[in-house]
Amino acid sequence: MRDWLPFEWIAASRFLREGRLQTVSIMVGVSIGVGVIIFMSAALSGQQANIVKRVLSSQPHIVLLPPQEAARPLRGDVAQAAIVQKPLQRMRSIDQWQKIIEELRAMRPVAAVSPVASGPGFAVRGEASRSINLQGIEPESYFKIVPLEEKLVAGATRLGAQDIVIGTDLASDLGVEVGDKLNVRVASGLGATLTVSGRVDLGSKFVNQRTAFVALHTAQALLGLAGGVSAIDVTVHDIYAAEDVAQLIGASTGVAADSWIKTNAQLFLAINAQIVANTTIRFFVGLAVAFGIAAVLIVSVVQKSREIGILRAMGASRGQILRVFLLQGAALGLVGSLAGSALGAAAILLWGELMRNPDGTPLFPLDLDPKLFAAAALLATLTGLVAAFVPALRGSRMDPVVAIRG
Amino acid sequence: MVEPVLRLEAIRKTYNPGTPVEVEVLHGIELELGKAEFCALMGPSGSGKSTLLNVMGLLDHPTSGRLFLSAREATGLDDRALTRLRGRSIGFVFQYHHLIPAFTARENVLMPMLVDRGWPDAAMRSRADELLESVGLARWRDNLANNMSGGQQQRVAVARALAMDPPLLLADEPTGNLDTKSAQGVFDLMREVSRSRGTTVLVVTHNHALADQCDRIVELVDGQIVRDHRR
Numbered sequence: 001m002r003d004w005l006p007f008e009w010i011a012a013s014r015f016l017r018e019g020r021l022q023t024v025s026i027m028v029g030v031s032i033g034v035g036v037i038i039f040m041s042a043a044l045s046g047q048q049a050n051i052v053k054r055v056l057s058s059q060p061h062i063v064l065l066p067p068q069e070a071a072r073p074l075r076g077d078v079a080q081a082a083i084v085q086k087p088l089q090r091m092r093s094i095d096q097w098q099k100i101i102e103e104l105r106a107m108r109p110v111a112a113v114s115p116v117a118s119g120p121g122f123a124v125r126g127e128a129s130r131s132i133n134l135q136g137i138e139p140e141s142y143f144k145i146v147p148l149e150e151k152l153v154a155g156a157t158r159l160g161a162q163d164i165v166i167g168t169d170l171a172s173d174l175g176v177e178v179g180d181k182l183n184v185r186v187a188s189g190l191g192a193t194l195t196v197s198g199r200v201d202l203g204s205k206f207v208n209q210r211t212a213f214v215a216l217h218t219a220q221a222l223l224g225l226a227g228g229v230s231a232i233d234v235t236v237h238d239i240y241a242a243e244d245v246a247q248l249i250g251a252s253t254g255v256a257a258d259s260w261i262k263t264n265a266q267l268f269l270a271i272n273a274q275i276v277a278n279t280t281i282r283f284f285v286g287l288a289v290a291f292g293i294a295a296v297l298i299v300s301v302v303q304k305s306r307e308i309g310i311l312r313a314m315g316a317s318r319g320q321i322l323r324v325f326l327l328q329g330a331a332l333g334l335v336g337s338l339a340g341s342a343l344g345a346a347a348i349l350l351w352g353e354l355m356r357n358p359d360g361t362p363l364f365p366l367d368l369d370p371k372l373f374a375a376a377a378l379l380a381t382l383t384g385l386v387a388a389f390v391p392a393l394r395g396s397r398m399d400p401v402v403a404i405r406g
Numbered sequence: 407m408v409e410p411v412l413r414l415e416a417i418r419k420t421y422n423p424g425t426p427v428e429v430e431v432l433h434g435i436e437l438e439l440g441k442a443e444f445c446a447l448m449g450p451s452g453s454g455k456s457t458l459l460n461v462m463g464l465l466d467h468p469t470s471g472r473l474f475l476s477a478r479e480a481t482g483l484d485d486r487a488l489t490r491l492r493g494r495s496i497g498f499v500f501q502y503h504h505l506i507p508a509f510t511a512r513e514n515v516l517m518p519m520l521v522d523r524g525w526p527d528a529a530m531r532s533r534a535d536e537l538l539e540s541v542g543l544a545r546w547r548d549n550l551a552n553n554m555s556g557g558q559q560q561r562v563a564v565a566r567a568l569a570m571d572p573p574l575l576l577a578d579e580p581t582g583n584l585d586t587k588s589a590q591g592v593f594d595l596m597r598e599v600s601r602s603r604g605t606t607v608l609v610v611t612h613n614h615a616l617a618d619q620c621d622r623i624v625e626l627v628d629g630q631i632v633r634d635h636r637r
Contacts, residue, residue: 007520014508307506313465314518315493315570317486400465404500 008320011311012327019300026296027336030384033289034340034376037282039347042366044278048271050364052239055267056260058202060114060145060233061242063263064100064255066092091119093228100253101232109236109245112144115229117219123166123212124183125174132170132212134184136219145235148200148213154178155198159215164194167208171199184212186222194218289380290387293332297325297391301398308395309403322396329388330381337380341373409477410438411573411606412462417471419457419629431457433629434471439574442604444597446617449626455610456578458626462608463576464492476573493522497567497605499577499596504563505551511538511562512547518569537565541595557588564595568603575599577609581616589616 005013016023069087094100097115104113117136122129139159143149148157153168155178164182176182176196185191194214202208220226232255236245239260246259261268301308308321348366355363419432431454439445449455460466461473464480473480475495480488497518505514515534520526538547541561546554551562560580567575577596581589593609593616600607609620617623625633 005526006524007526010520010526018508307508310498310500310506311517311521312489313463313492313498314521314566315489316521317489320521401460404465 007316008323008327011324012331015300015304015307015324016328016331019303022296022300023332026292026332027339029292030289030332030336030380031339031343033285033292034337034380035343035347036285038341038344038372038376039351040278040282041372042344042348042368043351044274045369046364046366048274049367051267051271054203055264056239058146058151058204058207059260061236061239062234062246062249062257062259064094064104064232064234064249064253064257066094066230067256091223091225091230093225093230094232094255097229097232100255103253104232104234104249107245107249109238109241109248111235111237112141114138114141114145114233115216116142116231116233117216117223117225117229118231119186119219119223119225121184121186121212121222123170123174124185125176125180128174130170130173131210132166132184133210134186134219134222135211135213136216136223137213138216142233145233148198151200151202153199153201155196157200158197159213160197161215161218162192162194163197163215165198165200165213166196167211168199168201169205169208170210170212171196173209184214184222188224190222190224192218192222286379286383289333289336290383293329293384293387294391296332297329297388298394300328301325301391301395304395305398305403308398309400309405312398312400313404318396321398322392325392325395326385326388329384329386329392331384333380333382333384333387334377336384337377340380341376344376345373408441410440410474411443411476412437412439412608413474414438414462415472415474417458417461417468417473419454419461419466420469423469430469431629432461432468435629435631437624437631437634439606439608441573441606442600443622444600444607444620445609445622445624446620447608447610447624447626448612448614448617453626454629455626459576459578459608459610462574463496463498464488493518494570495572495574497570497572497575499560499563499567499575499580501579501582504559505566507550507552510548510550511543511554511558514551514562515566515569518566522570533569534565537568538562541565555588556584557591560584560588560592561595564592564599568599568605571603573606575605575607577607579610579612581611581613589613593619 069089071084071087101113101115104110115138119134121132121134123132137159139157143157148165157165159165164184171177174182178196178198180196181193182196183191183193202211220228234249236242242259243261246257249257311321345368348368352362352366357363414435414437417432417435418430420428420430422428435458447455447458457466461468468481475491480491483491506517509517512534515537516526516530519530519533535544535547538544541564543558543561546558551559554562575596580596581592584592596607596609597619599605611617621637623633623635624631
């Protein structure tokens, strides 16, 4: 019995120690519950971060596009057209794009901004030709959005006026290597002969078959966009706020801005569904833990009814008895969650060791976030407190006469 | 006139009032216990002894009547005030389940002081040791309650009942499940406590040999005092 411990702590710890088997059993139960929650949370956030990273590392978070051309109405009420032909969407530049870029760079949620001039074209080599998506970029700003250096398979990411960096599958389809010449043509008939300076793997065969990067001014010249850009790519600090930032950009610049959340709606829905499923499972595991603690304490209150009666006869107040059992609940939750955190962490490390890609890298990185452990400990303690409330109230309301009689 | 330690005025206790199984077990009890009085409460089973003891110990509320503890009226107090008054003014010795098994002898004796003050301190410890010494169990102070004989446990219970130095000690058949020698030992101990500390003691007992050693015998039959004999 320590001098710095109040009566309630002393009684709670002794009661827990006395019912050793019950205490150990429920603590194992709480530990497994917390361990599962920790592991699932880490797995979920790791997996999500991995998917999002894979998807977003080869595309911007927000793209600003020039406005669509709309059919102009006839002047006056002369006639009503029965058929309205949709206007052709010519390649157009975003007006005042330099000014918009300055404006975007000043925005706090924005991490990087880069102008792009992109359009369709053909890569021709001898008899072979492939349709390509020609991307004219400013390397220094674009690499902050899509780190092409990291995706480089061969050569360099150098992009001078005569250079071209292509996807690995496009290179093999056309049989070109780094240093070879490649003819690039566009629909208008314009063309240029460029030198392959690098091959990149963008993570998808489809994208690798048709992507080609050139310097911005090379693309502008080929696509007839002298001095203009067809899109502005943006990355933001908080990827899940991309849609809000896109709307903010749209409102302040007047240019249509699409976020990755909108353009990858299916992926975002899938991630959300996963979060909902995970939260549901965690909620029910937490509920099972709470009922386990409550069950043990209900039994404990019945077992300890004589002691409760004696303590009440000795002058222990209802509040003191209530706190003795609330503390037991909180202690079961806290200690169980600490053991559960260790269990969860061990499972995460074991998972990292056992589940690996064929190349030996981890299947996906699991997130060992200290905040997760702190949250689990806090939540488990609160769960213990809440679960203990009913049994504690029952104990505190016991009639001492009945309790002593047992 | 010296105010009695305990005064009961027309105490009635009815169980299940207002129902078909309503039953009155105490019919207007009048009783006074003076300072350092050593009194036996006797009576057949079902006579209302335990109910009367619970009412006197502020563990149960009388249906009507008034109860005074050292001139202070206890009837009508709320649960919190009653609990506090009980803890400070009354010591209990029960027949069974005397001690809290999770605690040592010393901790059991300490418990009423701990409950009252919230935190243990050195003064409480030395008081507990002193009380254990006075009941002849200083050597056993670190034993868990369950590792002691019935007589020893009951001695610890007496020490515990005295922890707050209460003016009144209520004992419900304290020697009921002890052998004759241990029973006499516990009885002598309470007697000694009453003399040396001036504690008023009321002992419920079936044992005539022990009752005969008390200053006063109150006999209860069917919820009424039928005999109040002072020696």
